[in-house]
Amino acid sequence: MLYREAGDFSSTYAQDSQTFPIRFDRYRYYFVLAFAFLVVPFLINDYWANAILLPFLIYAIAAIGLNILVGYCGQVSLGTGGFMAVGAYACYKLMTAFPDVSMFVHVIIAGLITAMVGVLFGLPSLRIKGFYLAVATLAAQFFLVWLFNRVSWFYNYSASGQINAPERTVFGIAVTGPNTDAWATYMFCLIFLTLSAIIARNLTRGTVGRSWMAIRDMDIAAEIIGVNPLKAKLTAFAVSSFFVGISGALFFAVYLGAVEVGEAFGIQKSFLVLFMVIIGGLGSIFGSFAGAAFLVVLPVVLKIVGVDWLGWPTDIVAHFNLVIVGGLIVMFLIVEPHGLAQLWRLAKEKLRLWPFPH
């Protein structure tokens, strides 16, 4: 209905294969970017930052990462929490070891380190398939958490066994530590998210992406037409873990500030991110955003409704949260296995065909 595609055609392959081939979509995308970068920073306050925006941005990165592994390459992982932990602790060690290096560098290196660990735990995927692998990744989850819990070198021998993010800056602006401005942390995460999304998109629409999807859809055929399974799967694990690591680092350094590994990066975290991917839509970058947004906002809304309006005790609301999330997962798998992203796609189709039904 809102679309005007007459005269909107591509005369080069570059135009045709761009992320938003339709002009209208492209403009909407620019608008959102502009809004996020130029408007939000001036409206943002601590509540919004901590309750919604930061978690959304950070989880979105994680979701993108996991989506690459599960949605694009078809390798289910329950180890996300563990990999986030790797990112967090790597970042912590770096922050404390090199105080005056920019936070950007720390986070990125943390991501790279996680990527390596990811590859390590990805190796079994060559022999193990389906949920055998899913369970195998639990090993990563539990082992890593245990590791950071028990080996005190990781938390610099602090008595509490916690890690605390000292104040670190980017271009002289504090983005971690006790006294940061909402807009600064927001921008810091936003930049990472934007870059992650763009990179993820580029990878998934290109050569690597195709090899991943080939493996996902039919691994044997893929190998026979020349996809190297080893390479495909390991790159998927690497890239995925890279993003997950980054999100872990941000989650710890920027969002929480202080972390006890068991709580922050436990198995529950793995499931949370997995759910984001399922609800959002497997194999869709947009889905990762949608899923993250949904599961971040849902509890907040429930809390407002349950606690503030109905005056229920928080634990009941928390339980409701479980019920609803669980129910939604099942519902989505039944009704729309491709998640919010697919719903969005359908809506778009309808608009483009308007006023015709098909």
Next chain:
Amino acid sequence: MAQTQSGVGGLVSIPALLNRNASEFAGSPAYREKEFGIWQTWTWSQTRDEIEALALGLLDMGVAEGDFVAVIGRNRPYLYWSMVAVQMVGGVPVPLYQDSVAEEMAYVMGHCGAKLAVVADQEQVDKILEVNDQLPDFQRMIYLDPRGLRKYDHEHLEQFSKVQDRGRAARDRLKAELDARIARLDYDSTCVMLYTSGTTGKPKGVVLSNRNVIETARSSSEFDHLRPDDDILAYLPMAWVGDFIFSVGQAYWTGFCVNCPESPDTMMTDLREIGPTYYFAPPRVFETQLTNVMIRMEDAGRFKQWLFHTFMKVAREVGPKLLDGKPVGFLDRVRYKLGDLAVYGPLKNTLGFSRVRVGYTAGEAIGPDIFDFYRALGINLKQLYGQTEATVFITAQPDGQVRSDTVGVPSPGVELRIAENGEVFYRSPGVFVEYYKNAESTAGTKDAEGWVATGDAGFIEPDTGHLRIIDRAKDVGQMADGSLFAPKYVENKLKFYPNILEAVVFGNNRTECTAFINIDLTAVGNWAERNNIAYSSYQELAGHPQVMDAIQRHVEEVNLSVAEDEMLSGCQVHRFVVLHKELDADDGELTRTRKVRRRIIEEKYADIIAALYDGSPRVSTVTEVTYEDGRKGAIKATLEVRDAATVAVARKMAAE
């Protein structure tokens, strides 16, 4: 006679215009073609180089001035280039209908003695090879798509790209010669030769000079304010004069871009992608498109249906007024805006008409509802009246005075004259030079002062000065009582009903008019489905009483409207039958351009016509038919003859 002796600023030939465009609009697109998934684009300067390379290649192949070169295939930039390249070397391009059978080609190419042919693909190559022995002068063929031709003997075959390579290689050697030849082209040298698919007899080769083409292109472009940034979609047969004027004449004069679809079956999607700003289509196309719209809307949800119908109502009253710049109340404007948001905009978008600035239809009369529908949407659809001999333009409708029942005022530089028998004559810079190798029919159509007979009967509305075409002159006859008999006029009114595909009206020298009706299978079939009426064959559906009733209603409505026009009130249809088979070109009942061949039909269906006049309630008949594969067969049928109510009117003698 308003004729400039030489073109503006030495622009006396298409190649000359190409040169100008290549320097003036160097960077802007001249041609686009959907191929390999994207719109391949050539700027004007690239186009110049391509064409030049080809022209040099042709020189190298020894094409002489005055040689005729056949161009056969669907609309593709390469083929348009070929025509211009041929002009460059002083030859005469002769575009042919790609779907014409080998014999037809044999005649045309033999008639003009073509030495060379530029063809699209294996299919065309085969056709020509098939009749090669009938063509003494024919020497070589240039083909575009090498597929399947690898194994062919290449002694008389050459690939398009190869020819261009030859040209590029020989540039230094032949450039001078080429320039010389281009320079020798003047305003009166032949620009193109087009064969008219005559309703009777062999096709005639209409010779058009540069003057004809360029003058017409200039005046018509100015008439519609065409711009270099305009886009058209070239999908109509290249052999048809209209396509030549739009895609070559006007394109080169104004320097706008010609877009070629990927293939006939992707035509609609390609149309949607390009979104032309200047669009031509015969009424049939608009008609089918409208039918599709309606059918698709049937499946829409209740809300959408409501939205569509309410706002279409608004559009029908407000839209045309807005287009004609008539005063419109504020409230109406608002309602129309809303409609535009909810329906018209999206609809135009899905149809690919969002950007259309000027749209034309011609060749047949178009149904008022159809015409109004598109105008209501805000598409500036207009009618023009023309023919090959006039290089298209005789009359056209200026913006702001558009009506479905006229064909507009004389185009710039055109004079009109109506003969006693009502036949329309014209004189203009666009008047063709001659029929090639056919002096007497040239004389027959064009008199000494350059007046050309259109062969159509019509009259000029005194108050508006618009021309109204009634019918083909030779079909216009007299009823027994001497009143005017114009079958086509009535037939068109009948055909405006979606249910009626074809109609043939009889009555020449008879006391009353009668008619054959062909139902439209798509429309009626669809209707039958919705009212779950079962039918096993076209014949059964055509004979179905409910269908008959519907048709009868249509006929009677037509009678009413015919009666209003006292000149033609005699032509009301008293009795009719719904034919048991579709009139078909393969059976010789229609021309390839779907014009009715009265004589043939009158002979073939004599028995039915007899029944129409002897008052019998039904008639049994046997008809010979030709099937897809060329086999012949016969179908039996018993047809019901219906009487239709007519309006009694005080008869005056017609034709003052």
Next chain:
Amino acid sequence: MPEQLIFAMEVFLNGLMAGVLYALVALGFVLIFKASGIFNFAQGVMALFAALTLVGIMNGQVPFAHIINATFGTDLHYFGWTVPGLLAILLTMGMMVLLAWCVQRFVFRHLVGQEPIILFMATIGLAYFLEGVGDLMWGSDIKTLDVGLPQGINETIDEVTFGWFGYGFFIDNLDLVATLVAAILVTGLVLFAQYTKQGRAMRAVADDHQAALSVGVSLNFIWILVWSLAGFVALVAGIMWGAKSGVQFSLSLIALKALPVLMLGGFTSIPGAIVGGLIIGVGEKLFEFALGPALGGATENWFAYVLALIFLVFRPQGLFGEKIIERV
């Protein structure tokens, strides 16, 4: 005989006991997987749910008391009666059957023919759902469960072993009972599968859905049946663990422990589940005993998984699964 070895033996025995419980949970997985190809991640939560329900019924708790109180400002908690253990168990069993029916009716009937991985994720969702419901119904506070199973150190063994090695092994009666129950359960299931009509139908389905259908077995019924059985197993496991370490969320984590057990034993083999369970139980206990201190303890958290992982890399089909030949 060196002290270490004796300790090791004790650890070994305890490991066996623990292993039995893992095996118990794993059994539930196997049942469902064999019959429906569903990898039921919710098995552990089912155990928790069962245990919660059991306790709830025994203590005559008011279901959903919290919400009711929160919304209507009432203050109900208990009906004020208690239900004898056996009856309560029966009631709970009924509850589990009902649950089985719901799961089949509202979830998996709509997922027939989906890829295993989708079904797997569905069960994860189910797990969340159940956990939430359980907490809403009975509250999330830790409860003690006592259906009258013997608890505490088993003197006999203590004395006997003391007699042998001069060191009394500490074996909990509960573990012995558990072992016993597990043994009974397994034999029971095997007999059921071998000698009852439903049992045979169940195996038929496990072997080949289509074939089973063609001979008139109702898949729907079979699936409800296996889910109920799984529910039953879960209940038993719930009782054991509940009695051992109180009814609380961590109970659902033992389900996770059952996963590596399955990796070892293979998803389709009952004996496999048992053996796997024992290996894991013993393995992690011994490993902790041997290397735990050096590594900083609590190695049980991950040992099972890493073991399974390493094992799988070399034998993807598990101990008892047969080799997979890939075809094009």
Next chain:
Amino acid sequence: MLDQSEGYVTSDGRKIGGVVMEMKNITLRFGGVVAIKDISFDIREGEIRAIIGPNGAGKSSMLNVISGFYNPQEGEVWYRGSLRPPMKPYQVARQGIARTFQNIALFEGMTVLDNVMTGRLTKMNSGMFSQAIWKGRAEAEETENREKAERIIDFLEIQSIRKTPVARLPYGLKKRVELARALVSEPSLLLLDEPMAGMNVEEKEDMSRFILDVNDEFGTTIALIEHDMGVVMDLSDRVVVMDYGKKIGDGTPDEVRRNQDVIDAYLGVAHD
């Protein structure tokens, strides 16, 4: 038997070159089952070579050996003049051997275009980083890949479904898309596994036409297996006939037609 020492000329005048691939005494077992027993034959440059036989004759196994999916227990595979060591299927693919599958193995989650472009992964070698920023080599490669793909799409006349997800396509078209995917890698040896299986008559005719066109346009060497004898005979230059894992005939269609064992195998007791 026509002399094949240095290639030969076919009935329709195509020149067939030297040996591309040679199978020497191949034997393949699954556990106890012997799928292929001591079979030898060769495939020559530019020819259309068919392997036929009743169902269960071991045709597919043979094709899988050629495409490196199975490694035979005995015998040698010679490819372009050198002995081929046991290697992974994807390595075989990189040697320029492409194939289609009997029961279509397209990537259902992707569009036709993506499926086809995936066929050229063997030719892709831009680095991760370049791909991540979609600049430089990756971008260039992508465009080139697309161009090649579009040529094939055009060649097989599937433009109109370019962007449709393959899951939505009818069987016949899927087969064509699969052919496109195999072709786009510009294979020097193309293996077709029952290309006509489950097709109606005109679909079969189309497919045959395309196979011939491919061989004609790109000069691709083609080896195909098919149990429908009729089609094969018109299509192929030389035919190997298998039965019960053994080779019972080898030669031109006519020779094979006259071969008694072959006639028995086909008219004799059905194996399935």
